[in-house]
Amino acid sequence: xxGKILIVEDDDIMRITVVDHLQLQGWQVHDCTNGSAALTALxxxxxxxxxxxxxxxxxxxxxxxTAVKKLSPRTEVIMMTAHGSTQDAINCLxxxxxxxxxxxxxxxxxxxxxxxxxxxxxxxxxxxxLENTVGRRQPLIGSSAPMQKLLNLISQVxxxxxxxxxxxxxxxxxxxxxxxxxxxxxxxxxxxxxxxCAAIPDGLLESELFGHEKGAFTGADQTRPGKFELADQGTIxxxxxxxxxxxxxxxxxxxxQEREIERIGAGLPTRIDVRVICATTKNLADEVKQxxxxxxxxxxxxxxPLTVPPLRERxxxxxxxxxxxxxxxxxxxxxxxxxxxxxxxALERYPFPGNVRELRNLIERITVLxxxxxxxxxxLPLEIRGIQEDCMTNEEPCQLSTAVAQAERSCxxxxxxxxxxxxxxxxxxxxxxxxxxWEKMKLYAL
Numbered sequence: 001x002x003g004k005i006l007i008v009e010d011d012d013i014m015r016i017t018v019v020d021h022l023q024l025q026g027w028q029v030h031d032c033t034n035g036s037a038a039l040t041a042l043x044x045x046x047x048x049x050x051x052x053x054x055x056x057x058x059x060x061x062x063x064x065x066t067a068v069k070k071l072s073p074r075t076e077v078i079m080m081t082a083h084g085s086t087q088d089a090i091n092c093l094x095x096x097x098x099x100x101x102x103x104x105x106x107x108x109x110x111x112x113x114x115x116x117x118x119x120x121x122x123x124x125x126x127x128x129x130l131e132n133t134v135g136r137r138q139p140l141i142g143s144s145a146p147m148q149k150l151l152n153l154i155s156q157v158x159x160x161x162x163x164x165x166x167x168x169x170x171x172x173x174x175x176x177x178x179x180x181x182x183x184x185x186x187x188x189x190x191x192x193x194x195x196x197c198a199a200i201p202d203g204l205l206e207s208e209l210f211g212h213e214k215g216a217f218t219g220a221d222q223t224r225p226g227k228f229e230l231a232d233q234g235t236i237x238x239x240x241x242x243x244x245x246x247x248x249x250x251x252x253x254x255x256x257q258e259r260e261i262e263r264i265g266a267g268l269p270t271r272i273d274v275r276v277i278c279a280t281t282k283n284l285a286d287e288v289k290q291x292x293x294x295x296x297x298x299x300x301x302x303x304x305p306l307t308v309p310p311l312r313e314r315x316x317x318x319x320x321x322x323x324x325x326x327x328x329x330x331x332x333x334x335x336x337x338x339x340x341x342x343x344x345x346a347l348e349r350y351p352f353p354g355n356v357r358e359l360r361n362l363i364e365r366i367t368v369l370x371x372x373x374x375x376x377x378x379x380l381p382l383e384i385r386g387i388q389e390d391c392m393t394n395e396e397p398c399q400l401s402t403a404v405a406q407a408e409r410s411c412x413x414x415x416x417x418x419x420x421x422x423x424x425x426x427x428x429x430x431x432x433x434x435x436x437x438w439e440k441m442k443l444y445a446l
Contacts, residue, residue: 003118004045007031008038008052008064009080014103018051021107022114035059039067046233046273047075049098049117051110054081054088062095069096070268073225074232076117080105125191125234140176141321144314150177150306157304158184163256165241165301166279168308170421171357174279175239177308182235187275190234193227198240206248207264216265228261228272235275241301242282242293249294256300276301281421311352311359312417318348321356325363337367342377350384353417383409412440 005022009015010033022029030047032038036058038050050068054061065077079092082103089100099113140151157164158181166174175194182192200208211226227236238244244252255261256276260269278301287293311318322344326337339347352358362381370379377385411430419425427437440446 003048003114004028005030005114006038006041006047006050008033008035008050008056008061010034010053010056014053018107018110022111025111025114027114035061035064035067038064039071042068042072042075043271046072046271048121049076049078049114051078051080051114054079054092055083062092065092065095065097070266070270072271073229074121076121078110078113078117122189125189138176139324140173140180141324142314142317143320144316146309146314147317150308153306154180155184157181157306159186160304161185161187161275163275163301163303164277164306165284165304166277166306166308167284168279168281169310169355170281171355172308172310173356174308175237177306178235178237178239178277178279181277182237182275185235185275187234191231192235192237193231194237194239195227196239198243202245205245206251209248210251210261211263213263213265216263220265223263226261226263228255228274229270231274232272233274235277238276238278240280241278242280242284242287246292246294249297253294253297253300256297311355315348318352318359319344321359322347322363325360326367329364329367333367335367335373337370337373337375339375340377343375343380346377346380346384351413351417353413353421383413408440409446412437412446416446 005027007015007018007022007029009018009031015031015033019029019031030041032041034056035052038052039059041047042050050064052061052064056064059067061079061081065079068075068077076098077096078099078101079097080101080103081088092100098117101110101113140147140154142148142151154177164178164181166177168174178194179192182188195209197205207220207224207226209226209228211224211229212220214220214223238252251261255272255274258269259273260271262269284293284298284302288295288298311321322339326339330337347359354361362384366375366379412426415426415429416423418429423437423441424434427434430437432440
């Protein structure tokens with residue numbers, strides 16, 4: 001198990017002995033002779049475990065422990081001393097130490113204690129990742145040229161720690177791309193945290209991202225770490241980054257530049273090592289021109305830009321995606337579904353303004369409502385079957401109201417496609433109010 005360990009001990013023989021023994025276990029071990037030097041080292045890099053003597057010149061172990069817990073809360077500290085008592089051990093544990101050991105000690109015993117702490121850290125990191133990815137890990141499916149190009153880029157990007165900006169229309173699978181980058185990277189066993197910047201109220205977003213100290217504001221009855229701290233050593237996805245308020249854009253810029261965050265109400269910054277991935281449906285260059293997004297942050301985020309292609313630009317993937325969703329939802333219902341040739345052709349002709357998400361929701365709906373396991377053309381919604389299929393080519397005339405409704409629905413879908421799902425712009429294209437558009441979308445179940 002990999003780990004970075006810092007030994008803080010003023011006795012040269014003891015320090016060298018411990019360092020040599022722990023290095024033999026395959027860990028990266030650094031050493032310092034006093035607390036002040038240890039804090040300097042911790043400001044420069046992250047350590048999983050610090051093993052510190054209590055009685056030292058310049059800064060004793062108790063003072064170092066307090067400073068470490070503020071500067072790097074995730075770092076575990078083992079205190080060691082030759083002049084300890086039960087009360088000393090209790091005080092150290094109360095102040096945040098993970099363990100306490102009396103000199104002289106068995107080096108194999110110390111090794112076991114360090115291994116236990118590293119294992120606990122790995123389990124915590126895995127739990128955080130599972131909480132944020134359970135039910136969301138899905139494969140990136142597609143053999144089309146645009147998808148193959150994207151998959152190749154993901155493989156390249158995953159090998160670095162550079163900031164990534166993922167752009168794409170709603171429903172294209174930006175979150176899946178971000179997850180793929182993380183789980184193909186060297187940080188795959190570390191936390192993966194997701195934050196939707198548009199879903200959290202402005203007043204709570206700062207605390208959600210950076211955490212807060214007890215008593216920092218009304219209702220802050222306990223210290224709470226933010227998402228960046230939880231993602232330490234791992235990856236954080238900032239979804240809908242275009243909706244991040246301007247005052248928090250300044251703080252995010254500092255995080256990217258200085259690699260440190262500051263909890264609300266805290267006096268000292270906390271060093272972090274987090275890979276940042278951002279996703280947005282907005283054109284951030286236009287947002288910069290409109291004064292809604294900081295230009296310096298935009299260029300800082302766009303170190304590696306990725307664009308997820310809409311489904312209409314990779315229509316050859318529709319059949320593969322459909323087969324995957326039919327198998328997935330069929331498995332949930334204990335049935336095996338398939339599409340008729342006419343139904344599949346209709347799906348491949350449809351532009352899918354809602355992209356893969358719309359296709360997924362459609363397959364889920366028809367697997368619930370279809371009367372048989374072979375899904376026919378007439379099992380599909382009207383907008384996918386097409387107006388001609390329903391009214392224009394039928395031998396029997398249809399009611400005028402039906403034809404008008406189908407035409408209206410088709411116009412709305414084309415406007416939504418042209419506006420990339422922007423309802424305000426779609427309403428302008430159609431020459432109606434946004435409220436009227438919303439009511440019609442509700443009426444036609446769009």
